[in-house]
Amino acid sequence: MAKGASISGFPEWLPSERVVEQRVIDTLRRVFELNGFIGIETRAVETGASLLKKGETSKEIYLLSRLQEVGHESDTPIEDRLGLHFDLTVPLSRYVVEHSGTLAFPFKRWQIQKVWRGERPQEGRFREFVQADIDVVGNGDLPEHYEVELPLVMVSALEQLREFGLPKATVHANNRKLSEGFYRGLGLTDIEGVLREIDKLDKIGADEVARLLVEGCGANETQARACLELAELTAADGKELAEKFDALCTKHGISTDSEAYALARQGLDTLAMIVDEAARIRPGSVIADLKIARGLDYYTGSVYETFLDGADSLGSICSGGRYDNLASQGSKRYPGVGLSIGLSRLVSYMLHTAGAHASRISPAAVMVAVWNEDDRPAANAIANQLRSRGIAADVAPTAAKLGKQIKYADKLGIPYVWFPAAASEDGEAKGDEVKNIITGDQCPADAKSWEPDTVYARQTVNL
Amino acid sequence: MAKGASISGFPEWLPSERVVEQRVIDTLRRVFELNGFIGIETRAVETGASLLKKGETSKEIYLLSRLQEVGHESDTPIEDRLGLHFDLTVPLSRYVVEHSGTLAFPFKRWQIQKVWRGERPQEGRFREFVQADIDVVGNGDLPEHYEVELPLVMVSALEQLREFGLPKATVHANNRKLSEGFYRGLGLTDIEGVLREIDKLDKIGADEVARLLVEGCGANETQARACLELAELTAADGKELAEKFDALCTKHGISTDSEAYALARQGLDTLAMIVDEAARIRPGSVIADLKIARGLDYYTGSVYETFLDGADSLGSICSGGRYDNLASQGSKRYPGVGLSIGLSRLVSYMLHTAGAHASRISPAAVMVAVWNEDDRPAANAIANQLRSRGIAADVAPTAAKLGKQIKYADKLGIPYVWFPAAASEDGEAKGDEVKNIITGDQCPADAKSWEPDTVYARQTVNL
Numbered sequence: 001m002a003k004g005a006s007i008s009g010f011p012e013w014l015p016s017e018r019v020v021e022q023r024v025i026d027t028l029r030r031v032f033e034l035n036g037f038i039g040i041e042t043r044a045v046e047t048g049a050s051l052l053k054k055g056e057t058s059k060e061i062y063l064l065s066r067l068q069e070v071g072h073e074s075d076t077p078i079e080d081r082l083g084l085h086f087d088l089t090v091p092l093s094r095y096v097v098e099h100s101g102t103l104a105f106p107f108k109r110w111q112i113q114k115v116w117r118g119e120r121p122q123e124g125r126f127r128e129f130v131q132a133d134i135d136v137v138g139n140g141d142l143p144e145h146y147e148v149e150l151p152l153v154m155v156s157a158l159e160q161l162r163e164f165g166l167p168k169a170t171v172h173a174n175n176r177k178l179s180e181g182f183y184r185g186l187g188l189t190d191i192e193g194v195l196r197e198i199d200k201l202d203k204i205g206a207d208e209v210a211r212l213l214v215e216g217c218g219a220n221e222t223q224a225r226a227c228l229e230l231a232e233l234t235a236a237d238g239k240e241l242a243e244k245f246d247a248l249c250t251k252h253g254i255s256t257d258s259e260a261y262a263l264a265r266q267g268l269d270t271l272a273m274i275v276d277e278a279a280r281i282r283p284g285s286v287i288a289d290l291k292i293a294r295g296l297d298y299y300t301g302s303v304y305e306t307f308l309d310g311a312d313s314l315g316s317i318c319s320g321g322r323y324d325n326l327a328s329q330g331s332k333r334y335p336g337v338g339l340s341i342g343l344s345r346l347v348s349y350m351l352h353t354a355g356a357h358a359s360r361i362s363p364a365a366v367m368v369a370v371w372n373e374d375d376r377p378a379a380n381a382i383a384n385q386l387r388s389r390g391i392a393a394d395v396a397p398t399a400a401k402l403g404k405q406i407k408y409a410d411k412l413g414i415p416y417v418w419f420p421a422a423a424s425e426d427g428e429a430k431g432d433e434v435k436n437i438i439t440g441d442q443c444p445a446d447a448k449s450w451e452p453d454t455v456y457a458r459q460t461v462n463l
Numbered sequence: 464m465a466k467g468a469s470i471s472g473f474p475e476w477l478p479s480e481r482v483v484e485q486r487v488i489d490t491l492r493r494v495f496e497l498n499g500f501i502g503i504e505t506r507a508v509e510t511g512a513s514l515l516k517k518g519e520t521s522k523e524i525y526l527l528s529r530l531q532e533v534g535h536e537s538d539t540p541i542e543d544r545l546g547l548h549f550d551l552t553v554p555l556s557r558y559v560v561e562h563s564g565t566l567a568f569p570f571k572r573w574q575i576q577k578v579w580r581g582e583r584p585q586e587g588r589f590r591e592f593v594q595a596d597i598d599v600v601g602n603g604d605l606p607e608h609y610e611v612e613l614p615l616v617m618v619s620a621l622e623q624l625r626e627f628g629l630p631k632a633t634v635h636a637n638n639r640k641l642s643e644g645f646y647r648g649l650g651l652t653d654i655e656g657v658l659r660e661i662d663k664l665d666k667i668g669a670d671e672v673a674r675l676l677v678e679g680c681g682a683n684e685t686q687a688r689a690c691l692e693l694a695e696l697t698a699a700d701g702k703e704l705a706e707k708f709d710a711l712c713t714k715h716g717i718s719t720d721s722e723a724y725a726l727a728r729q730g731l732d733t734l735a736m737i738v739d740e741a742a743r744i745r746p747g748s749v750i751a752d753l754k755i756a757r758g759l760d761y762y763t764g765s766v767y768e769t770f771l772d773g774a775d776s777l778g779s780i781c782s783g784g785r786y787d788n789l790a791s792q793g794s795k796r797y798p799g800v801g802l803s804i805g806l807s808r809l810v811s812y813m814l815h816t817a818g819a820h821a822s823r824i825s826p827a828a829v830m831v832a833v834w835n836e837d838d839r840p841a842a843n844a845i846a847n848q849l850r851s852r853g854i855a856a857d858v859a860p861t862a863a864k865l866g867k868q869i870k871y872a873d874k875l876g877i878p879y880v881w882f883p884a885a886a887s888e889d890g891e892a893k894g895d896e897v898k899n900i901i902t903g904d905q906c907p908a909d910a911k912s913w914e915p916d917t918v919y920a921r922q923t924v925n926l
Contacts, residue, residue, distance in 0.1 A: 007510070012558065013504070014565060015501045015502070015566070015572070018504060019502075021504075034854075035857075036826065036856060036857030038825055038826065039481055040478055040481050041476070043470065043473040043474070043591055045470065061530045064581070065526050066581035067526060071537055074534055083530075103478070104871060108857070109478070118528075118529035118531075143860060145839055280840070281843070362499055363496035363500070363501065376608060380744070390497070397601075398606055412567050
């Protein structure tokens with residue numbers, strides 16, 4: 001009945017690939033929990049009203065309708081309809097407000113879930129993918145130290161993934177206040193517009209961005225070039241950052257006494273703290289990179305993107321920032337800071353570029369052979385004995401010829417085949433034996449005590 | 464910005480509740496993998512064509528539309544639209560056909576994912592919930608032994624959940640062929656109709672079912688009562704089952720020579736094998752219960768429902784069956800057998816009836832205190848030292864008064880508070896100390912070697 005039909009933008013892993021994804025998820029979860037983050041899962045849907053307010057991805061929402069409503073969808077205003085979440089930050093802000101009475105603040109949470117983007121299908125873009133997020137949300141205020149600690153948690157998590165082929169990751173940080181202060185100092189007012197165009201720099205190049213700044217954001221040629229100069233600024237420590245920034249302000253006539261400079265300086269001080277503190281704890285993990293803008297307009301301070309050495313085409317694999325106004329309830333504000341790993345693209349890179357692969361498809365370390373169907377209960381008993389000691393075990397699907405049974409184990413990558421005692425072909429009272437079908441070693445074994453060699457004990461991810 | 468608003472039918476757990484759900488998921492996954500099942504995850508969407516063909520739940524589909532398509536949804540035929548999957552069996556059958564060239568058969572897979580049912584909102588019904596499934600799918604044929612092994616894997620998985628408050632589970636099994644043969648023997652022809660009404664027995668009672676059988680399924684009063692008599696039949700072993708069934712056939716004039724009886728006997732033999740084999744391995748885990756019908760019409764042989772002792776109102780918490788015709792490709796068939804746990808309802812029962820709860824909200828075993836913000840780097844270093852040894856650690860959010868810091872740890876259930884050496888108020892060179900804020904014990908500690916007491920080391924689920 002069901003006809004196979006892949007749907008563009010909805011990736012699905014084969015079992016061996018899923019092993020890699022699952023291992024990545026397990027690893028991230030472990031790092032997040034070691035750092036005291038609390039795991040939550042939010043429903044897949046939010047109201048249209050909640051989804052439509054936030055950021056540029058609001059164009060890319062999937063709305064739901066019940067089958068019975070087909071043809072009558074328009075009876076319900078979009079705000080009241082349900083849509084699939086496009087990220088995990090908007091749901092978090094809603095969750096925090098909803099449960100503000102019971103949560104302990106600051107609320108540190110991790111969340112690994114699918115998100116959906118109702119884009120037009122196009123090459124290499126996912127419409128369904130997994131995000132892995134950490135955020136800290138405060139009640140009223142949120143200490144600045146989280147703005148360096150969270151990127152460092154992500155760096156340490158990504159570091160754990162290097163054994164699966166991930167290159168070294170570097171967080172590139174900026175601060176919206178720094179950019180805004182500078183733009184205002186130049187005399188520009190369409191700050192969101194400028195940020196949006198600067199965000200395209202890597203994609204369309206400087207000349208094209210300059211053109212867009214002039215045509216769409218009220219900049220003259222000089223202002224546009226100044227914006228691009230700011231975007232070129234990078235620094236590995238706070239001192240270098242301040243010196244380079246001040247030189248740029250002097251060049252463009254932005255006075256250190258101006259309100260605009262004061263705003264920029266606020267952002268600069270936070271950014272300097274971030275790079276200096278990160279350098280102290282984990283040198284080379286975070287740099288200041290003033291071209292980082294982030295498309296989403298809910299960020300109000302620090303913004304982050306993360307790049308992998310030698311994988312420029314992948315773009316940022318872990319992004320985020322500080323948002324002071326995403327969640328509020330009456331006069332109460334819940335400022336937050338967080339980062340999100342685009343997990344599906346990361347796994348795709350590991351599989352297809354880095355060559356990460358599962359050591360075997362089946363979790364089973366051993367398959368018990370079945371000499372004939374009457375012996376199946378005995379084979380099941382052996383398998384259950386092994387399972388009770390934590391050894392994953394399968395049983396041959398049929399009492400086929402031994403060669404065929406071994407072929408099945410081999411296809412699943414199961415390293416050991418167990419021969420129950422009934423095997424003895426010469427009628428002697430031989431005991432159980434187990435054979436490593438990779439090395440060819442075969443030896444007597446007792447299901448009550450046998451252990452697989454360490455290297456074959458578990459499914460692993462190799463390069 | 465975001466206003467809290469829970470949406471009927473879309474349950475969300477608080478952090479402490481999520482700990483229980485996560486533990487249940489981890490436990491099931493471990494049991495499934497110990498039994499050699501391979502984990503997959505399928506995309507959340509299927510085509511309308513694929514969703515609409517299968518079972519009675521096809522009424523309850525959520526269709527998707529991109530925001531840009533609003534008002535033009537009807538331009539696309541429902542068959543070509545995307546909808547959210549309502550179970551994990553239909554996606555599995557599609558996945559198997561799509562990847563039949565690379566999978567090893569029989570393909571044993573586990574899958575734990577959310578599913579959606581586009582029902583009208585009503586009391587106690589979930590529109591989004593998690594299912595935990597195991598299935599075995601064969602290529603061409605599928606040995607019968609899986610029809611007893613799979614329910615037993617589920618029983619052993621549910622057994623593991625008893626430490627979280629789940630009562631003993633009993634699988635009630637039937638066989639569609641047995642029912643069909645009996646109904647045909649009575650002279651009935653609308654088999655699907657009769658099964659559908661019998662499936663309502665627990666909900667609406669025998670008299671109402673009899674009325675529906677007469678009014679809607681072409682049965683006379685005698686036939687309807689015979690169907691109900693069959694539904695009352697239960698048996699703990701194959702011999703008892705055969706005797707009771709044959710007595711019923713004799714009573715209603717169904718000859719053992721008839722084609723109808725031959726069909727019923729096929730089902731009976733499989734069912735007898737299931738209860739006898741299950742009784743041998745795990746007495747009391749599986750009984751024959753001929754009222755089990757299952758709403759989904761893709762089942763062709765064995766069907767299962769699972770009930771918990773003393774939790775009748777919960778209904779079946781783990782259901783499934785054998786389906787021979789769900790997946791096919793040209794002349795190739797992929798018969799399968801599987802069971803599905805309604806995980807969200809199970810977790811709801813554990814939380815709200817059995818009283819399962821997390822030992823603490825935070826995964827952290829220890830929170831490092833911060834005497835003043837200048838000392839934060841030292842506190843972070845202690846926490847990182849602990850984390851590097853696998854001890855989950857948090858750091859106080861602010862250098863508030865110690866009482867406030869301890870209150871934060873207490874609210875998260877973190878059992879230990881670590882006092883860095885800088886604590887010494889009398890100026891003496893005192894080392895680090897750690898306090899168990901539950902027992903009040905305090906002692907010197909070195910982050911390089913300290914271990915929490917076993918009972919406080921990890922987040923656990925208690926009753």
